[in-house]
Amino acid sequence: MLRLLILTNILWSLLFVAAPASAQVEDGYDLWLRYRPIAAQATPQYAGRATSVVAESTSPTIAAAASELRRGIGGMLQVTPAADLRDGAILIGTPASSALIRQMRLPLRRLGNEGYLLRSATLRGSRITVVAANGETGVLYGSFALLRRMQMQQSIDSLDISETPALKLRMLNHWDNLDGFIERGYSGKSIWNWQQLPTVDARVIDYARANASVGINATVLNNVNANAQILTEPYLLKVKALAGAFRPYGIKVYLSARFSSPIDLGHLKTADPLDPEVRAWWKAKADEIYRLIPDFGGFLVKANSEGQPGPQGYGRNHADGANMMADAVKPHGGLIFWRAFVYAMGPDQDRIRAAYDEFKPLDGKFRDNVIVQVKNGPLDFQPREPFSPLFGAMPKTKLALETQVTREYLGQSTGIAYLGPMWSEVLRSRTARPRPTSDVASTIVAIAGVSNVGNDRNWTGTLFDQANWYAHGRLAWNLHADPAAVANEWTRLTWGNAPQAITLITSLMMGSREATVDYMTPFGLTHLMGTSHHHGPAPWVADLGTPSWNPAYFHKADATGIGFDRTTAGSNAADQYAPEIARTFADLDKVPDEYLLWFHHVPWSHRMRSGDTLWNALVARYDLGVAKVGAMQAQWSALSGTIDPVRHAQVAADLRAQQQEAQWWRDASIAYWQSLNHLPLPEGHPLPARPLSYYKTIKFEGLPGNP
Numbered sequence: 082m083l084r085l086l087i088l089t090n091i092l093w094s095l096l097f098v099a100a101p102a103s104a105q106v107e108d109g110y111d112l113w114l115r116y117r118p119i120a121a122q123a124t125p126q127y128a129g130r131a132t133s134v135v136a137e138s139t140s141p142t143i144a145a146a147a148s149e150l151r152r153g154i155g156g157m158l159q160v161t162p163a164a165d166l167r168d169g170a171i172l173i174g175t176p177a178s179s180a181l182i183r184q185m186r187l188p189l190r191r192l193g194n195e196g197y198l199l200r201s202a203t204l205r206g207s208r209i210t211v212v213a214a215n216g217e218t219g220v221l222y223g224s225f226a227l228l229r230r231m232q233m234q235q236s237i238d239s240l241d242i243s244e245t246p247a248l249k250l251r252m253l254n255h256w257d258n259l260d261g262f263i264e265r266g267y268s269g270k271s272i273w274n275w276q277q278l279p280t281v282d283a284r285v286i287d288y289a290r291a292n293a294s295v296g297i298n299a300t301v302l303n304n305v306n307a308n309a310q311i312l313t314e315p316y317l318l319k320v321k322a323l324a325g326a327f328r329p330y331g332i333k334v335y336l337s338a339r340f341s342s343p344i345d346l347g348h349l350k351t352a353d354p355l356d357p358e359v360r361a362w363w364k365a366k367a368d369e370i371y372r373l374i375p376d377f378g379g380f381l382v383k384a385n386s387e388g389q390p391g392p393q394g395y396g397r398n399h400a401d402g403a404n405m406m407a408d409a410v411k412p413h414g415g416l417i418f419w420r421a422f423v424y425a426m427g428p429d430q431d432r433i434r435a436a437y438d439e440f441k442p443l444d445g446k447f448r449d450n451v452i453v454q455v456k457n458g459p460l461d462f463q464p465r466e467p468f469s470p471l472f473g474a475m476p477k478t479k480l481a482l483e484t485q486v487t488r489e490y491l492g493q494s495t496g497i498a499y500l501g502p503m504w505s506e507v508l509r510s511r512t513a514r515p516r517p518t519s520d521v522a523s524t525i526v527a528i529a530g531v532s533n534v535g536n537d538r539n540w541t542g543t544l545f546d547q548a549n550w551y552a553h554g555r556l557a558w559n560l561h562a563d564p565a566a567v568a569n570e571w572t573r574l575t576w577g578n579a580p581q582a583i584t585l586i587t588s589l590m591m592g593s594r595e596a597t598v599d600y601m602t603p604f605g606l607t608h609l610m611g612t613s614h615h616h617g618p619a620p621w622v623a624d625l626g627t628p629s630w631n632p633a634y635f636h637k638a639d640a641t642g643i644g645f646d647r648t649t650a651g652s653n654a655a656d657q658y659a660p661e662i663a664r665t666f667a668d669l670d671k672v673p674d675e676y677l678l679w680f681h682h683v684p685w686s687h688r689m690r691s692g693d694t695l696w697n698a699l700v701a702r703y704d705l706g707v708a709k710v711g712a713m714q715a716q717w718s719a720l721s722g723t724i725d726p727v728r729h730a731q732v733a734a735d736l737r738a739q740q741q742e743a744q745w746w747r748d749a750s751i752a753y754w755q756s757l758n759h760l761p762l763p764e765g766h767p768l769p770a771r772p773l774s775y776y777k778t779i780k781f782e783g784l785p786g787n788p
């Protein structure tokens with residue numbers, strides 16, 4: 082008996098010693114930087130290539146790069162790398178701070194400040210891998226790239242890879258309030274602990290690592306619906322602490338500024354941008370901030386939009402407001418991101434026309450340190466919109482593309498919607514101006530994504546929402562990256578390298594956003610979500626104070642037809658595009674199916690290109706969306722046993738919720754349309770599970786993320 086007990090004990094201890102990796106809890110905190118031990122058969126190829134990490138500088142950025150490499154190698158290979166030049170060393174640095182790298186005369190000239198070179202080389206008789214760049218942030222990016230290759234079990238022999246980012250400004254916009262609540266945040270509260278700051282917690286550093294690993298180099302800390310208090314000294318000292326924590330990771334801090342701050346904080350009577358006292362106030366405020374944070378990025382401003390104050394309150398235009406603030410930060414090298422999210426609210430106006438109508442005439446009027454920040458579509462982060470016509474229409478103005486990483490209108494924290502394909506669709510959209518071949522990607526200088534990060538243990542509420550943070554960074558780095566390749570990468574880093582898992586997860590992700598379009602807003606329908614919380618279907622709502630917040634305003638459905646006429650017979654918004662694009666959108670025979678009801682009001686009997694009537698096609702499309710979620714569930718189930726049970730179960734539950742939500746969208750929408758058109762359902766289609774009155778009573782006022 083005793084012997085058996087001893088044997089059992091030995092067996093148990095062996096089990097624990099032998100399996101530290103699988104015993105590691107997968108709670109999502111490590112994101113895509115998991116650095117789990119690499120399968121034994123793959124280790125030999127790396128072991129000889131990661132014996133040592135050599136850094137000749139101790140600057141904070143080089144130290145961060147070296148420490149990341151040590152952490153990654155330690156985790157993946159279960160060894161502690163040395164620090165001297167030897168066979169298998171990884172040498173990191175810039176020519177300015179490393180004599181060894183200087184001596185190698187590497188071709189770095191065209192890499193700019195943030196690009197990097199990974200190269201296998203021989204130095205002083207040792208076979209090494211060099212991570213070199215002109216700027217230290219480039220070295221950090223290169224180190225992450227090398228680790229990524231190892232995590233994906235790609236070869237790191239004979240490397241000769243250089244990369245540079247497509248855009249200089251790759252940003253996150255946090256919509257975090259000073260009380261810790263996140264507007265449209267579905268992953269807990271803000272990670273900025275304003276009470277505890279200026280003491281910085283470890284999570285903030287992990288946030289910086291995650292951003293740097295995908296090349297995000299700027300972050301706006303607070304909500305665009307800004308509280309002026311952020312510009313007071315106590316808060317600025319906290320902001321300074323965050324800026325200090327981010328600096329080694331190449332991330333600059335920006336703040337959302339409330340346009341009325343001179344009144345709110347400075348006790349001035351006006352915030353008129355042409356008033357000398359107002360101008361002096363902003364200048365003094367900028368000077369104060371830059372004294373504390375010399376590399377402060379600048380301000381993001383939401384003005385004259387959804388009740389926010391702005392220059393129009395004083396009879397001035399957006400350029401007057403933006404330029405006044407631009408002049409204040411200019412001496413310090415600061416930037417102003419001025420949002421173009423403005424809209425018409427009257428029942429007879431077309432809300433989506435406003436941004437173009439207001440901003441296009443101002444082209445050429447903005448200072449060179451102003452960037453006009455334009456949402457991807459002309460409306461508001463819907464599951465699908467055509468690109469905003471401002472892209473390409475303001476050749477004399479710098480533009481940023483604003484996307485929403487948080488899924489306000491795409492199910493929030495329910496299920497999976499991988500947004501890489503959506504952003505890529507926007508970036509690749511042909512604007513046909515200023516040049517005939519122009520696409521959205523060619524018209525922008527920056528990308529800003531509204532962040533989905535909160536203080537949930539796994540950062541983003543669901544595990545798959547991490548992929549959207551990841552893809553935001555990777556696409557900002559390479560605007561033409563294939564979203565499937567990005568999904569594949571993220572999958573390997575997050576779920577491991579089992580071939581079956583990679584294939585299934587990537588394909589599941591790639592179809593997921595289109596599934597949400599299908600079951601929520603197919604064929605160009607839009608903004609049918611529940612009123613303030615934007616969750617779930619509410620196409621029947623027609624009585625909100627602001628007409629252009631009503632779903633009914635957008636679908637214009639009645640007994641005879643459905644859709645918003647934006648041709649010359651209607652609001653003529655199609656005409657805001659370059660002539661060639663406008664002609665396609667405005668022509669019923671040419672408009673792509675996915676934008677049909679965005680640009681046209683058609684009878685329910687309208688013949689689709691498929692030959693079906695619109696009504697039958699619509700019902701079939703809802704069904705397709707529901708079926709796609711079913712298929713996603715089946716794909717995920719097939720992975721049981723391949724993926725750790727805790728995470729597998731979590732995602733399975735997320736997908737079950739998405740299945741219910743998809744059915745809810747389909748049934749509620751069909752029940753409502755049918756109450757208008759009284760058409761029979763196509764043959765074989767099941768009746769909605771419940772009567773319309775039931776769907777109308779579902780309310781979600783307690784959802785997180787609501788203002």
Ligand code: BDP
Pocket residue numbers: 264265305306383387422461462489788
């Ligand atoms: C809308 C959100 C609202 C934001 C606004 C914005 O519902 O919470 O304040 O966008 O972008 O989609 O300013």
